[in-house]
Amino acid sequence: MDQDADVELHKDPVVSLSKAALATFTAKRETLSEVNENALFADGFEEALIGIVERFGQEPVALYDRDMCIEILKRDMDEDEAEEFFCFNVIGSWVGEGTPAFAIMFSPGPKPGVDA
Numbered sequence: 001m002d003q004d005a006d007v008e009l010h011k012d013p014v015v016s017l018s019k020a021a022l023a024t025f026t027a028k029r030e031t032l033s034e035v036n037e038n039a040l041f042a043d044g045f046e047e048a049l050i051g052i053v054e055r056f057g058q059e060p061v062a063l064y065d066r067d068m069c070i071e072i073l074k075r076d077m078d079e080d081e082a083e084e085f086f087c088f089n090v091i092g093s094w095v096g097e098g099t100p101a102f103a104i105m106f107s108p109g110p111k112p113g114v115d116a
Helices: 019-035 067-073 079-091
Strands: 050-053 058-065 099-105
Touching: 019 050, 019 058, 050 079, 050 099, 058 067, 067 099
Parallel strands: 058 099
Antiparallel strands: 050 058
């Protein structure tokens, strides 16, 4: 098999990562696991893992890009179905203190002190 061939991470056809993307996800997962061994990950959204979020008095958790999660779901369903599925099955799933967080990303604006 070619080293750059896609690797199925799950049986779900939504998720298919290249070996490089899988290595990147694995490195991110290991980094988070070092600071919170109880952190949980959102299955099928490996490409959307963008970082770690810290909250006062709580352990760090995985941080995903919400829009990217919707785009992943849209590979298998239309936009309305993807939004509904995400809100009900992903955001609506609390599985304990290690539950991941999902960020709504702002568009980058001008930097402070820089004229546009």
